[in-house]
Amino acid sequence: MSQPEKTYSISVENLTKKFDDFVAVDKITFNVQKGEIFGFLGANGAGKTTAMRMLIGVLEPTSGKGQVAGYDIFKNSRKLKKHIGYMSQKFSLYDDLTAKENMRFFGGIYGLTNKEISSRTKELLTHFGMEHIEKERVSSLPLGWKQKLAFCTALMHKPDVVFLDEPTSGVDPSIRRQFWEMIYETAEGGVTVLVTTHNMDEAEYCHRISMMVAGKMITVDTPQNLKDKYKLETMGEVFLHLARGYEKEHAITAS
Numbered sequence: 001m002s003q004p005e006k007t008y009s010i011s012v013e014n015l016t017k018k019f020d021d022f023v024a025v026d027k028i029t030f031n032v033q034k035g036e037i038f039g040f041l042g043a044n045g046a047g048k049t050t051a052m053r054m055l056i057g058v059l060e061p062t063s064g065k066g067q068v069a070g071y072d073i074f075k076n077s078r079k080l081k082k083h084i085g086y087m088s089q090k091f092s093l094y095d096d097l098t099a100k101e102n103m104r105f106f107g108g109i110y111g112l113t114n115k116e117i118s119s120r121t122k123e124l125l126t127h128f129g130m131e132h133i134e135k136e137r138v139s140s141l142p143l144g145w146k147q148k149l150a151f152c153t154a155l156m157h158k159p160d161v162v163f164l165d166e167p168t169s170g171v172d173p174s175i176r177r178q179f180w181e182m183i184y185e186t187a188e189g190g191v192t193v194l195v196t197t198h199n200m201d202e203a204e205y206c207h208r209i210s211m212m213v214a215g216k217m218i219t220v221d222t223p224q225n226l227k228d229k230y231k232l233e234t235m236g237e238v239f240l241h242l243a244r245g246y247e248k249e250h251a252i253t254a255s
């Protein structure tokens, strides 16, 4: 490979996942730099979650190449997991535990000592202005605060790369903004963020975005470059333009 792989936090080449004959992710290729916020944008079923699950080492790819945080996703998926954080689409916190107890629980899973767990919990809750929810049971927290807390638990072990699967789905706009401030602060600290969304406003917040349609990555660029290139005002318009163009071309080719 001509590019030095170590300069990228995520490096993917022709990564493919088939479920029997169905190709859910079709030869995707992209690189993400350290501290970059990289978005996976696509409609329901486009293949975003499947791609992410391969990158976090829980789903074996069918073919292609991939490195995350310096680890090969085929050969080193166990080691890789120590260096990444993951916030799933499905809610992962324990409702009957307090915010602090949840952080202690996840810190333990990541193998931190009690001392490390205490100092990291304090550090994260203080840093993100969440000390006041420390003793609150998760069941009593609004959805947006649960999502912010889930993000904190994914950062407990100081991962190099954090994967967020539709983290603000169903969250109201003001908390969504706060959530994105947390993402920015995390990325400024050198953590690479890969986030999936089908929210077009959120696509504007990413440093670069990729658009997925029917398992294929049809473009990768900055939101501004894409809007300039197609002379469109919003990412929603860009997405519709590209997705419709792709589908039309695909239908013509297929007929």
Ligand SMILES: Nc1ncnc2c1ncn2[C@@H]1O[C@H](COP(=O)(O)OP(=O)(O)OP(=O)(O)O)[C@@H](O)[C@H]1O
Pocket: 019, 022, 024, 042, 043, 044, 045, 046, 047, 048, 049, 050, 051, 198
């Ligand atoms: N284990 C599986 N077996 C068979 N098909 C699957 C499996 N997992 C996902 N798929 C299919 O692969 C395609 C991509 O799904 P995926 O969940 O990756 O999409 P997505 O872009 O993340 O969508 P969403 O926004 O709804 O989460 C879908 O057609 C889905 O039904």
